[in-house]
Amino acid sequence: MAHSDAKAARPLSPHLTIFRPLITMVMSIVHRITGAALYFGMLLLAWWLVALASGPEAFGTVDRFLGSWFGMLILFGFTWALVHHMLGGLRHLVWDTGAGFTRAARNGLAWATIIGSVLLTLLIWIVAFIAR
Template identity: 50%
Template structure:
């Protein structure tokens, strides 16, 4: 077969990712995001231990629009990683491997992560913590 007649392999612009593959990649990405976001939580805890002035600076940052966006994203990553981890535990037990169940459990993971994040942030806002 001549070199110029070889078929091209599919590339990312035309290849359709299955939901399970996308969620697997997102699971890894949220694991990294959780590790990085933990630095913000540790900074808050250390600033709390150092005194009121230091905590006021950290609290002001976390209460800003940028800090709240980071905390919101971190909390969504936490719930997505948790829900998808439970899904993987079921897979480890040999449950839910059919294509239909894998798709359905993937949708449940995404919906549950947003619902849980929304519930937590509704409680935060109701307590006046994000104002």
């Protein structure tokens, strides 16, 4: 049996403090966070639907909350999370086809996900306010 006090000559596990964050690392983490945010955002949708079915008073309460600056901020964040998660899913779909694995393609898809999610979210909200 090997001596238990002998130090093993093996590398330590890499940690975020050792590596410089890569854009693909950040996108992986953000994709998971937006997935969790969408889970909780569905509670807002359920609240809205239950209030809609419950009558004008219940719906008015939800409408006042979601129409407030705080509610709009939450809805804006939910919209961004939805768009970002969708674009991240499309990025993974591209990878599932076997394409986009070069360093330039990976980074390009990651940046396209970030920029596209922000621009699409702004576009959705601008169109919504114009249509309102």
